[in-house]
Amino acid sequence: MDSAREPLQGRLDAAGFWQVWQRFDGDEKGYIEEKELDAFFHHVLTTLGTDAAVVEENVQRLKQRIMAPQDVSRAGRVQMKQLATMFLSEDENFLLLFRQETPLDSSVEFMQIWRKYDADSSGFISAVELRNFLRDLFLHHKKAVPEAKLDEYTGTMMKIFDKNKDGRLDLNDLARILALQENFLLQFKMDACSTEERKRDFEKIFAHYDVSKTGALEGPEVDGFVKDMMELVQPSISGADLDKFREILLRHCDVNKDGKIQKSELALCLGLKINP
Numbered sequence: 001m002d003s004a005r006e007p008l009q010g011r012l013d014a015a016g017f018w019q020v021w022q023r024f025d026g027d028e029k030g031y032i033e034e035k036e037l038d039a040f041f042h043h044v045l046t047t048l049g050t051d052a053a054v055v056e057e058n059v060q061r062l063k064q065r066i067m068a069p070q071d072v073s074r075a076g077r078v079q080m081k082q083l084a085t086m087f088l089s090e091d092e093n094f095l096l097l098f099r100q101e102t103p104l105d106s107s108v109e110f111m112q113i114w115r116k117y118d119a120d121s122s123g124f125i126s127a128v129e130l131r132n133f134l135r136d137l138f139l140h141h142k143k144a145v146p147e148a149k150l151d152e153y154t155g156t157m158m159k160i161f162d163k164n165k166d167g168r169l170d171l172n173d174l175a176r177i178l179a180l181q182e183n184f185l186l187q188f189k190m191d192a193c194s195t196e197e198r199k200r201d202f203e204k205i206f207a208h209y210d211v212s213k214t215g216a217l218e219g220p221e222v223d224g225f226v227k228d229m230m231e232l233v234q235p236s237i238s239g240a241d242l243d244k245f246r247e248i249l250l251r252h253c254d255v256n257k258d259g260k261i262q263k264s265e266l267a268l269c270l271g272l273k274i275n276p
């Protein structure tokens with residue numbers, strides 16, 4: 001019944017799939033329109049070296065397979081997941097899709113990961129550091145991966161996410177790998193009107209970044225806050241920028257010089273009077 005499935009699966013690696021995918025989903029929404037399917041399959045089959053004479057026939061067959069089991073709720077869209085499953089092995093699939101299962105919704109969590117894997121604090125994730133990240137990721141999902149495969153997957157991820165091809169990943173590259181969600185601070189009007197509103201916003205903001213609930217921002221909590229603040233005015237910042245801005249923020253706000261930003265310190269910094 002599913003005769004086209006076996007020969008295709010595993011013939012494309014994640015980087016190859018991604019390359020085709022990107023042409024259709026440039027802004028990484030995670031889906032394409034149904035009407036783009038023909039062109040998409042056409043591209044994949046051509047990439048795989050399918051004989052031109054049978055491409056059209058195969059496109060139609062693949063299309064039937066993807067459309068058949070669908071309900072009407074998909075609104076004319078086809079998810080990357082559905083298509084990746086058709087072509088990639090389980091592990092390659094996982095590389096592309098783990099982030100969609102568990103997107104990160106907090107910059108603090110993101111910065112924890114960044115600090116952990118940028119082991120030499122260079123402000124970049126090198127291939128070796130990425131390899132360590134991937135090893136832990138597979139372990140965390142209880143997948144055993146041979147060392148040779150790990151090398152291959154590191155190469156694949158570098159190919160996909162190292163946009164400027166300098167052999168290392170910057171903050172925004174890792175943010176894409178981890179599918180970091182929208183900047184938390186975007187929901188607030190920074191020119192908020194009444195003092196009451198501003199206080200309420202401040203409480204929400206502080207609570208969001210003080211993940212450890214210590215009443216102070218420390219470590220990656222400061223990083224996460226700095227990242228989101230800076231990215232309100234600059235589309236994406238580098239690891240070096242982050243470190244620089246972190247230092248400036250601490251110099252400006254950390255009145256008692258303990259390397260943390262207490263709630264009262266941040267309030268003062270933002271020009272708010274709060275009752276402790």
Ligand SMILES: [Ca+2]
Pocket residue numbers: 117118119120121122123124125126129
């Ligand atoms: Ca590094």
Ligand SMILES: [Ca+2]
Pocket residue numbers: 162163164165166167168169170
């Ligand atoms: Ca790079």
Ligand SMILES: [Ca+2]
Pocket residue numbers: 209210211212213214215216217218221
């Ligand atoms: Ca804290």
Ligand SMILES: [Ca+2]
Pocket residue numbers: 253254255256257258259260261262265
């Ligand atoms: Ca302090």
